[in-house]
Amino acid sequence: MASTNLKKVNPDLLRERNKCTFDRLELTHLLDGGADKTEERHSRENFFLEDPELRSNVPPEYLGHKEKYEEAVRKACIVFKKVQELQNAGKGGMENFREILGGQLGSAILKDGNPLTVHYVMFIPTLMGQGTIQQQAEWIQRAWNCDIIGTYAQTELGHGTFIRGLETIATYDPKTEEFVLNSPTITSYKWWPGGLGHSANYAVVVAQLHTKGVNHGIHPFIVQLRDEETHMPLQGIKIGEIGCKLGMNATNNGYLGFENVRIPRINMLMKNSQVLPDGTYVQSPSSKLTYGTMIFVRVVLVQDAATYLKKACTIATRYSAVRHQSKIRPDQPEPQIMDYLTQQYKLFPNIAACFAFQYAANWLWDTYNNVTGELETGQLDNLPELHAAACVLKAVSTSDAAQGVETLRLSCGGHGYMTASNLPSTYGLVTAMVTYEGENTVLFLQTARFLIKCWQNKTKLQNLTTIRYFEQVARKSLPFQKSVDWILSILQQTTAKMVDLANSHINERQRKGMVYEDAWNSTSIELVRAAELHGRVIIVETFKNAVEMARPKVSKELFAVLEQLLQLYAVSTAIRCSGDFLRFTDIQGRDVEMLQSWLEELLTLLRPNAVGIVDAFDFRDEVLSSALGSYDGNVYERLLEEAQKSPLNAEPVNKSFKSYLKPFMKSQL
Amino acid sequence: MASTNLKKVNPDLLRERNKCTFDRLELTHLLDGGADKTEERHSRENFFLEDPELRSNVPPEYLGHKEKYEEAVRKACIVFKKVQELQNAGKGGMENFREILGGQLGSAILKDGNPLTVHYVMFIPTLMGQGTIQQQAEWIQRAWNCDIIGTYAQTELGHGTFIRGLETIATYDPKTEEFVLNSPTITSYKWWPGGLGHSANYAVVVAQLHTKGVNHGIHPFIVQLRDEETHMPLQGIKIGEIGCKLGMNATNNGYLGFENVRIPRINMLMKNSQVLPDGTYVQSPSSKLTYGTMIFVRVVLVQDAATYLKKACTIATRYSAVRHQSKIRPDQPEPQIMDYLTQQYKLFPNIAACFAFQYAANWLWDTYNNVTGELETGQLDNLPELHAAACVLKAVSTSDAAQGVETLRLSCGGHGYMTASNLPSTYGLVTAMVTYEGENTVLFLQTARFLIKCWQNKTKLQNLTTIRYFEQVARKSLPFQKSVDWILSILQQTTAKMVDLANSHINERQRKGMVYEDAWNSTSIELVRAAELHGRVIIVETFKNAVEMARPKVSKELFAVLEQLLQLYAVSTAIRCSGDFLRFTDIQGRDVEMLQSWLEELLTLLRPNAVGIVDAFDFRDEVLSSALGSYDGNVYERLLEEAQKSPLNAEPVNKSFKSYLKPFMKSQL
Incomplete structure (x- = not known):
């Protein structure tokens, strides 16, 4: 929703803003990573959001499914054209796609998803990561120019998580030097790839590679799906939405x-493994190298979890300042x-979590860069720890963010159920992240596997920074202190003991005759819990370190708020x-009582700054797209205004009165 | 989705059904309240679901917003006609409306809601409950015949929870013997009533009654909204969706x-209070009498919470038997x-909760009938306890059911995100219950108010059955026993101590100088927790009593399963x-460890009967309306079949290729 009616700001919001004890701009710059970064972001936002072609006449939620898609393609083409303009002007490349296509700006332009996103975020990166130099030369320019539009087809109806179980088969035929692709079962149908239904004309397809009668496991292939001129599906391609x-x-x-479906031999992406013209399979040197992209995507998801949660916090906090009841x-x-303590308890811990997840994402990003740097020098030692951290941070942040967005939506009462609040659609986006990637x-269980492995070889822990706390297991707990350090030490000790307990339960079950894998499964509820706690240790610790690092750089007013947020988290x-x-x-029990009273104290301390903090998240109204969350707080005017956009309200009497209702009502006389 | 393709049943489901240790039909009859009740339900289901007119060509999710409404009106008229047929045949009246319009059958026919439901569930009951004999004579026959269609307009843009704050004004004009209705502010606009947008032509409107210059608070008025012939909104009526x-x-x-907007004086519903022709206000004898309907609705919601959770359990459990990964x-x-312990932990406690909520609803229904019986003899003593129980059971059951449905949806992975699973729409229905009524x-805070009041007058507790456990606060806890009684006693003791603690925090804050209301607000997080625990005490206790009552009536095989479910809950x-x-x-801590191992044992015990139990919930495929949950378990065939219904799949190439995509792709060359 554009801020068409620049009415005066709601007086409650004005009062809240006047109460704020810190400089909101300073916080915005801190979160963006510098004033220059904020300015760049603003200029990108202007570039996209002030383009009248990127507005819709009717909000997409009122359209039918087919019309939603058609409108999305229209906008997606304009977005991509603008991306290319940015590229040509040297003002952006891959690094800005995430923002333009993702949770921040992307979801403002195309609230219900972009059918072409996968082309940039999966198709091109896979060509770059898994193609040979020749393949890159052949394909990337065409993809980059959008001469072809691609998608990434991995998940099947029957297999998502367990990719080794994929059933699509690519059989090499040395006679014609082609691969022959087949879907042997219903469950082998590819299912889910974005843009696959009617948008893309090419795909990277992941299939079991058979050559010379041997199955070499899953490999990626470039497959043309549709005719480049007519867009008709090619022969043997069964495709739809x-x-x-x-x-x-x-x-x-x-x-x-x-x-x-036959494709040339050279359409197999051969950077890692190859099939020679005679069908000989040449293996990849290391399979660990493909870990990189997977971890990168999880870094991005932690960041997106923070973004969606920030949006929902902004909407619910502003609404809670405007709403009286x-x-x-x-x-x-x-x-x-917002003066009800129970409402504060729904809002403020989620505001604190936004900071926690953003700092966790920053830490994960740095760690990722360090470890991938090491990889290039052949050092693989830190990869398992990075992988374990990425798994658990993705899991904790997306689960908590989804739950948080829903708590925030419910905190807006009935109005949070309205599409015009933009909370339902934000929930739709964030809850999907719980499942995908x-x-x-x-x-959680992958991280647990790492934790148990480390636990069993405790002597080698010295270099592993995320689990150094394991040593705390034997110590006596520190007596209660009103400090984050104390909480962290208790949390660490708890986690170490939970890992120890789960490990001892696995051992016990093995002693009773179970094989290791069954013992693992029987212990898995506790293992998930241990991993979750481990994730929380990392998040509290990285948040604490980030606030300490910020201390010398920020004003003491802002620092006080950051400390309160850290403490609240x-x-x-x-x-x-x-x-x-x-x-x-x-x-x-008395320590818990002290924690509870500390919590209540922090809620009261944060109360005057709540609106200021969410203002500093600096979402434009178009990005929030919420009648409840706009900067001016004219909640009720906007709700009524949004309702007028319903096509049902274009006519005073809907035709169903004449067709159905009146005949029914009159028939009763 | 109709079970059009009666293919053979999935072999995994067959195997599960063969493993089942009890008679599913026996459980179905137990849950329905007797074999005759099951048969009646089946015959009602046949009557509605086998009517070809009540099927849709295109699943409604693909339609535009306006078309969804039009299709819903078409079906709603047919549903109401059939309801009238049942009435005429003496086979049903108000008592079956809930099923026909509600969570069971209603959501199968009209997945996305029925625009006429409020006519039967709110408009007619309000006329009956609040109209004088003369008013009933004038209005009820017309409403019952659907000669007029009504809605119930209470909630406003600015006020939901706090109905005393409603702003719509009805001012009495003795000159013309009319009330004049006005909406003095934007926030006073009525907002939310079902069917109000374009369906109803009458409404009961709740407004502040002003007469002779005095505001007498909120009262109900019958207001005509639209012309009976043309359906055009009457003058002064600003109406829409x-x-x-x-x-x-x-x-x-x-x-x-x-x-x-002027309405005759006699359009005020005057059973309780009246305005005489000269404008004299005559007060209602007792305002407690209106409590009844409110409590009745909450009884219904506890039952609906159980129904939605049962649906989701059926879908997720069958899918978990079919899905391999x-x-x-x-x-x-x-x-x-379903062999993963973590998956069992997502499914089985929710299955157990279905029974817990159903038994809680039964108990609440009986208690409601006893107490309203007492009311008629002028006995009001037990009303506060009933009110407190109804509040907390509505809150716990709807919160848990909403969370449960979402857990179950997520347990189905990506496929749970598909509309074809029917889990998203089930969540949409159940999460709304967290907010409404x-x-x-x-x-929770209303129940807490009752608990604190009782706590402060502990001596008078003898007659109050739901809080008799308060006396446990002083006892020493019993040592661990593997029994529901032990858990219940620990839960009761915990709750009593939580109430005690919250009460002492209120007192402490008052001693420090806060007024009571502020002290209450500052303690409200703990008060909510106390009330929630109290609700869980009632639920565990009523479940335990119900299983004990069932013992002499059921086979020992079924009783064993009921006991396991009770224990698991x-x-x-x-x-x-x-x-x-x-x-x-x-x-x-070691007691918690024993609880954990008991939990794991129960999950394993229930594993072989899981499909049997959800089969006994006895949802027809049309009621489940889920590709993942159908009786035959042909999950993947149905997902593909459902996808074919997308209008996008009616043509191989969507027109957006020619209009947008191709020009964009070619422009890059």
Whole structure:
């Protein structure tokens, strides 16, 4: 929703802004990474959001499914053209795509998803990462120019998580030097790739490679899907769209089946493994190298989790300042709902979590760059730890962000159920992240595997920074202190003991005769819990370090707020985990009571700055796209204004009255 | 989705059904309340679901917003006609409306809501409950015949929870013996009533009654909205639809503003209070009498929470039996995902909760009938306790059911994100219940108010059955026993201590100088927690009593399963509350470990019967409406089949290729 009516700002919001104790701009610059970065972002936002062609006459939620897609293609082409303009002007490349296509700007332009995104975020990167120099020369220019539009077809109806189980087959035929692709079962149909339904004309297809009668496992192939001129599906290509979903209905997720589809041998992406013309298979030197992209994507997801949560926090916090309801004291007017402690408890810990996840993402990004730097020199030692951290941070941040967005949506009462609040669609985007790029339970168990391995070889821990705390398991717990350090030490000790307990349960089950894998499965609820706690240790620790690093750089007013946010995040984590704390450490019920009173104190301290903090997230109204969350706080005017856009309101009497309702009503006389 | 393709049943499901240790039909009859009730339900289901007119050519999710509404009106008229047929045949009246219009059958016919439901569930009951005999004579027959269609307009843009704050004004004009309705502010616009947008031509409007210069508070008025012949809005009526929502997009929720709308004096519903022709206000004898309907609606919601959760359990459990993924042991084939302990932990406690909520609803229904029976004899003593129980059971069951449905949706991985799973729309329906008919945080605090009041007058507790356990606060906790009774006693003790603690915090804050209301607000996080725990006490206790009552009536095979479900519900409640248990009672970390191992044991015990239990919920495929959950388990065939219904798949090339995509792609050459 554009801020068409620049009415005066709601007086409650004005009052909140006047109360703010710190400089909001300073916080914005801190979060962006510098004033120059903020300016760049603003200029990109202007470039896209002030283009009248990128506005829609009717909000897409009122359109039919087909019309949603058509409108999305229209906009996606304009977005891509503008991306190319930026490239040509030397003002952007791959590094800005995430913002333009992702949670920040992308979801403002195309609220329901972009059918062409996968071309840039998966198709081109796969060509670059897995193609030989010759293949890159042949394909990347065409893809970069959007002469062809590609997607990435890996997941099948029957297999998502377990990619070794994919069933699509590419059989090499040395006679014609071609691969023959087939979908041997219904479950082998490709299912989910964005843009696959009706947008892309090429795909990277992941299939089991068969040559000389041997299956060499899954490999990527470039497959043409549609005629470049007519866009008609090529022979043997069974293709379409998978249908409606909870959200992202414009992404054109597709299905794809093959019936003897032939592609040239050189369409196999051969940077890592090759099939020679005679069908000889030449193996990849190291499979660990493909880890990189997977981890990179998870870094991005932690960042996106923070972005979506920030959006929802901004909307719910501003609304909670504008909305008045009921009475605290019978002799006083209806208070802002933000004055209810229960409302503060829904809002502020989530605001703190935005900072926690953003700092965790920054740390993961740095760690990723360090470790991939090491990889290039042949050093692989730190890869398992990075992988474990990336898994658990993705899992914790997306689960918490999804739950947080939903708590925030519900905190807006009935109005949070309205599409015009933009909270339902934000939830649709963030909850999808719980499942994709590694389902969270699966990821927790991958991290648990790392933790148990480390636990069993405890002597080698010295170099592993994320689990150095394992040594705390044997110590006596420190007595209660009102400090983040104390919470962190109790959290670490709890986690170490949980890992120890899970490990001992695996051992016990093995002693009773179970094989290791069954013992693992029987212990998996505790293993997930251990991994989750480990993730929380990392997040609290990185948040603490980031705030310490910021101390010399920021004003003391801002620093005070950052410290309160850190404390609130730590305390609410501690209360959330208090059952485990009480179980595994020496803390007592009275310590929990002190945590609770510290929590209540922090909520009260943050109350005057809540609007200021979310203002500093600096979302434009078009990005928030919310009647409840706009900067001017004219909530009710906007809700009524949005309702007028419903096509049902274009006529006073809908035709169904004449066709159905009146005949029914009159028939009863 | 109709079960058009009666293919053979998936072999995994067959195997599960063969493993089942009890008679599913026996359980179905138990849940329905007798074999005759099951048969009646089946015959009603046949009557509606086998009517070809009640099927849609295109699944409604593919339609535009306007078309969704039009299709819903078409179906709603047919549904109402059939309801009238049932009435005429003496086979149904108000008592079956809930099923026909609600969560069971209603959501199968009109997945996205019914624009006429409020006519039966709110408009007619209000006329009956609040109209005088004369008013009933005048209005009810017309409403019952659907000669007029009504809605119930209470909530406004600015006020939901706090109805005393409603702003719509009805000013009595003795000169013309009319009320004049006005909407003095934007926030006074009515907002949300179902069917108000374009369907209803009458409404019960709740407004502040002004007469002789005095505001007598809110009262109900019958207001005509639209011309009976043309359906055009009457003069001064500003009316329309509020726009898209997270779910229920066919319910035609509307807004309504008044500009000097005049209605006759006799259109005020005057059973309780009256305005005489000269404008004299005659007060209602007791305002407690209107409590009844509100409590009744909450009874219904607890039942609906159970129904939606049962649906989601059926879908996710069957899918988890059919879906194979990954490996537990490398030497064995991919297991059914239901063999993963983590998956069982997502499914089975929710299955147990279905029983818990259904039994809680039954208990609440009986209690409601007893107490309203007492009311008629002028006995009001038990009303506060009933009110407190209804509030907290509505809040706990709807919150848990919403969270449960979402957990179950996520347990189906990516396919749970598909509309074809019917899980997104089930979530849309169940999460709305968290907010409507009393927002859950508000309800928790109402129950807390009752608990604190009782705590402060502990001596008078003898007659109050739901809080008799308060006396346990002083006892020493019993040592661990593997029994539901032990868990219940620990839970009761914990709750009593939490109430005690919250109460002492209120007192402490008052001693420090806060007024009571501020002290209450500052303690409200703990008060909500106390109320929530109290709700769990009631649920565990009623579940336990219900299973004990069932013992003499059911086979021992079925009884064994009921006991396991009860135990699982109790144990998972205990683990969920273990932080509070450790904090407030004498239990230790090793007790939690024993609970955990009991939990794992119960999951394993229930594993062979999981499909049998959800089969016994006895949802027809049309009611489940899920590609993942159908009885035959042909999950993948159905997903592909459903995808074919997308209008995008009707043509191989969408027109957006020619209009947008091709020009864009070619422009890059």
